[in-house]
Amino acid sequence: MIIGVPKEIKTNENRVALTPAGALELTKRGHTVYVQSTAGENSGFTDDEYVHNGAKILPTIEDVYGIAEMIIKVKEPIEKEYALIREGQLLFTYFHFASYEPLTLAMIKSKAVCLAYETVELTDGSLPLLVPMSEVAGRMAIQEGAKFLEKTYKGRGVLLGGVPGVAPGKVLVLGGGVVGTQAAKMAAGLGAQVTILDLSLNRLRYLADVMPANVTTLYSNEYTVRKLIKDHDLIVGAVLIPGAKAPKLITRDMLKTMRPGTVLVDVAVDQGGCFETTTPTTHENPTFIIDDVIHYCVANMPGAVPMTSTVALTNATLPYAIKLAEKGWKQACTESEPLRLGLNVVDGKVVYKGVADAFGLPYEPVEGVVGWWLVVGG
Secondary structure: EEEOOOOOOOOOOOOOOOOOHHHHHHHHOOOOOEEEHHHHHHHHOHHHHHHHHOEEEEEHHHHHHOOOOEOOOOOOOOHHHHHHOOOEEEEEEEEHHHHHHHHHHHHHHHOEEEEHHHHHHOOOOOOOOOHHHHHHHHHHHHHHHHHHOOOHHOOOOOOOOOOOOOOOOEEEEEEHHHHHHHHHHHHHOOEEEEEEEOOOOOHHHHHHHOOOOOEEEEEOHHHHHHHOOOOOOEEEHHHOOOOOOOOOOOOOHHHHOHHHHHOEEEHHHHHOOEEEEOOOOOOOOOOEEEOOEEEEOOOHHHHOHHHHHHHHHHHHHHHHHHHHHHHHHHHHHHOHHHHHEEEEEEOOEEEHHHHHHHHHHEEEOHHHHHHHHHHOOO
8 A cells, every 4th residue: 555644734733643663564564655754853753764664755745645545644634735635545643523614524525534543442442542642641731731830821820749838739630531540640740639520430430549649539510510620720621522522511601710820721622622711722822811710722732742742653553554554444444343433534424423413414324335345345
């Protein structure tokens, strides 16, 4: 298969979808990998490293899209890429369709095959291609939140870990999944007083067992959220419904009950955010203030630490990319239910219900689009 790796052009996106090590694994299996010139530069990988590991370098993004059967990316295509995508071309990347209707409509129009990292799902419900970036984002939520609590950034002026004789800061984590768990671990490691909320009692039991003594677990409901936000310094939104919009757990009216300088970090921003006042921001301009509450809503948080993120992402995606390259997307998705669940848009049809529901679009089960293949191939 001919595989293309374009340079990411979303604002402040420094990651690249494939490391030189990943290029080697694909090329030694007989596949052709084209990487756009300088695509890996911000992640610490030179063009020479890619060439040394079997890849070929192309000068422009147009060249990469024009030759590749499968495009491997990090972030969803942005508007200037829409016209480059060809009918039948496989795009393997984070899409987060449910948060942005223009992207969804553009991919429907393109008749490309859109396989989203974030909805590849294992039988236990885990999301293997979302996990590594969720781990990064969860940890970064505390790192960034702690920074913006500084008075310099109009925060409350609180040191999360406190010092002897001074109480530590208080961190509230909404959601006990991968992001929430990593955020709670980081905050607890700094010495903060941490409360983590979730709807699953089994998950709360697990977290209560593995978390240190400065982490409290509570069942999530509106009453508890409204009570806790009044005296917590940093609040992390870490709720995910795979492929669908995130629920709004903090509404606009709740901001007035928070103390001035409270920091909200919405890690769910890619899925529309779990705060009603969430608006996507960038690393260049990461925050905004409403009712004296600081909002940090950067839509590609792991892009700030690309040397870590790129390697972590390739570690997770490469086995799936190899399967797609070896078998083609139809056969690969026939044999692998996790990959089949990753299909969101195919040949102009929305085949993932959460995306269709988000915008009131017609939904066609994936079996209806590739059902003949499932029967013949299976």
